[in-house]
Amino acid sequence: MAARTDRPAESRVSKTVVFETRNLTKTYRMGEVEIHALRGVDIDLYAGELVVMLGASGSGKSTLLNIMGGLDTATGGRVRYRDQDLTRASDTALTEFRRDHVGFVFQFYNLIASLTARENVAIVTDISRDPMTPEEALGLVGLEDRMDHFPSQLSGGEQQRVAIARAIAKQPAVLLCDEPTGALDSKTGIRVLEALEHINRELQTTVAIITHNEVIGEMADRVVRLHDGRVADIHVNARRCAPAELHW
């Protein structure tokens, strides 16, 4: 299958498979409507790569990310993280998996409004095995000066960078980002992408970014296109663009 052969070009990306999905399906009910979000997805993600998943609204990309991150369970098929089968994992096992290995960044930041930037990061470092300090994490996203601000006192871009700091503070193996720039203007969006690229490069964290913005694909090792709950195409970039080179 195509998914298995289209490996990232650059040598700095290892050949170790981090995520592996086979014939993954998911249906759920939304109000009175049944939604077929995934209709059989086969995909591998490799350690240290930066993958951009493109797709229109309703293509199933968020659902895929949620299942890989252990936020949701599949209706059918199989999903593995390294040698751990996530398909039938219990709620407790999924919690431990998320706690130890995954960082999330969401489109609407999902910061806790009653906590400052530093405390929003601390909420994760409090429960991690080998975290960096909240200050270090906020430093990595360039927010050293805004640590004691509440979310309501920060701009959208700053809030998203707090969310990134929160996601990377526990030094996860994988960073899963759902439309991280979706709510931001392009200039702020690029700053956020720079932060993500920086993490990927410096900490060798596998980063998966979901977006419907084609341009962002240019900064990836690989671009996966999803359409109607299936993988439509996988493209390997010969060269990764720096986020600063992107325009939209």
Place this chain on the structure above:
Amino acid sequence: MRALDRKLFRDLSALKGQAAAIAAVIASGVMTLIIAVSTMDALSLTQQRFYQEHHFADVFADLKRAPDSLTERLREIPGVNQVETRVQAAVRLEVPGFADPVRALLLSIPDGRQPLLNQLHLREGRLPDSSRSDEVAISDAFAEAHGLRAGDALRVIINGRMTTLRVSGVVLSPEFIYQIAPTDLLPDYERYGILWMNRRALAHAYGMDGAFNNVVVSLQAGASVAAVIDHLDRRLARYGGVGAYGREDQSSHRFLHEELRQLRAQAAILPTIFLLVSAFLLNVVMGRIIRSQREQVAVLKAFGYRNRDIAAHYGMLTGLIVLAGCVLGVALGVWAGTHLAAMYTEYFRFPELRFRLQAWVLVLAVAVAAGAAMLGTLRSVWRSVSLPPAEAMRPEPPARFRRSALERIVPNRWLDQGTRIILRNLGRHPVKAGLSVLGIAMSVGLLVMGAYQLHAVDYMLDTQYRLVLRMDVDLTFTDPTPARVVSELRHQPGVLGVETYRSAPVRLLAGHREYRTAILGLEERPRLRQLLDVRNQPQRLPPDGLLLTEYLARDLGLEVGDSVQVEVLEGHRRVVRLPLVGVVEEPLGVSAYMRRDALNRMLREGPVVSGAWLLVDRSLEPALFDRLRDLPGVAGIGMIADAERNIREYMGDTILMFALVFVLLAGSIAFAVVYNNARIALAERARELATLQVLGYSRAEVSAILVGEIMALTVVALPVGWAIGTGFAWALNQAFSMDMFRIPLVLTPGAYGFATAAVLGASAVAAVLVVRRLHRLDKISVLKAVE
């Protein structure tokens, strides 16, 4: 501090209004529980200890006169442990500086020693010296009422002779914890006292040397009270015994027992109501908080927080509210309990009655409150953690709306969009709307009950003192006196009217039930002591047959037409059967009635009377009392106005005090329920309401939607609350039905009106607060935020 704990405190501070309202309701529950349980506990424990340490007797008997030699034969009765014979006499006395007539019971103690039974607890001074015949120990309530100390003098009319006695000491007795004159309902410490005197001196004054006219007995463990009473009655019959009785018929014990029974009912009912309401409020509020933090929970779970971490987080939030409620409730409970204990010592004379908060009461109160709170919170917490994080992060599915039932009935053009939104919102969550209605209805019900109590007590006392007891003065004679005494009384200064009565102690038996009381023999149409029928109209006495207080008839399981066995406890001690010819409605006391001439015939005596009721000119009262005091046959002079004042004070101290606290608490519940509902409605609809404002709706129009919902719930809740309140009042009426008084079930429109106004008021305040919040809302940020 962990970041999650910081969140806890910030959430709590954002919720302070709602949290405070819930904490106040929890505090009310804890407070009432602590007061009721601690008071009950303190009273019954103190009672037991006092009884035990001072050897309170088990059986009591009055008689005419028996020789001391009988004592040995009484001691031989199977089951009897100790026997104490006494001489007793009803006397009148004068206290320097006090004008009203004073009655007292003069009781003998062995010369200079403590008796075997009903021993005295010395508060001050000493017992009468064995060599002195002019010393008395006096009851502490009486001493306190008149400021009497050891060494003070009293003038007592002993057997018709004015004698000066000296107070040797002030005492308490387990026999007179509730110190009350034989025919009274309430203690009157100024006008009734107990005096203890050396046996030899007292017996000598009444010609009772070597004899006794009262005996008290204690029983061996396991002995039958009824069997001993039977034996005593048989052995005392030829000495003029008027029937022995056990503790349950001893007036002090009986009142204490009734009080404990009432407290037990209160301990069960009130805290349950308050704690159920707080459980309900917590359920609603916690449900709302957790729903509004749906994404936060999802994020926490996404980052690896375990279900139990999150459950603990919200559990702590509830826990802190409960803790605040408990701390406040315990503080209020201890404060009120201490005051209540002080009040009880006014009515129940114990050596000491201290309020103490026992560990188990505290544990019980906190456990019950925490249990109620957890009941309210668990479901919401469980729902939040059981949701997979991905699902929790998706916006809630569009709510399923449909046309409400009302819309189908009411023509479309009558409803504007605002009304439609209100109706559909309520229709969408019928259970939640139902619970809100129930919560508000509960508080309406509590208010109806509070208002009912406040009004019913007044109504009861007005009935008793305006319709039943219409005399000013109640005279009792030492012995049955020829009825012609009427003309002599009529000529006393200031007397406007006279009516006489005959009173005879009896035991009524119906099946296996019995009751000791007195039959009051009256004129055919008594005007100064009316017998009311169901419609509160005075009724005539038929020439023959017996009438009973309705409560007593019911207690004995009798209906009009049934026959009652009557054992007369004096004179010839006749046993006769009489038909029950009617019942009498009266809120205070219980009694039996018949025509005086019929009673005289039954007692096989001529036209004699036991006392008289006078209607007097108040301005001539001092002159009248001077004359009455000098009449030899007068044993007691009771003033109805004093009795009324006493009972009003007592009711004010106890029942009305409770009712007032109750109304305040119910008001706070009403506010807490309505305010929480309104806040939740605002939180849930902020986006919708902001959208409407952006679309061009005015502030007033948007406010109307929010307020409309609050008011719709309130209006639906009102009739439900009236029904609940009627039920509560009925339950209270049942719980407060006893020998001493029965609060009638009179629910006036005023009670419902009061409750309605209070809840509408609370709703209005809540609406104003919420509308102000709505106007402060930042519309843009609300619209931008994800649902």
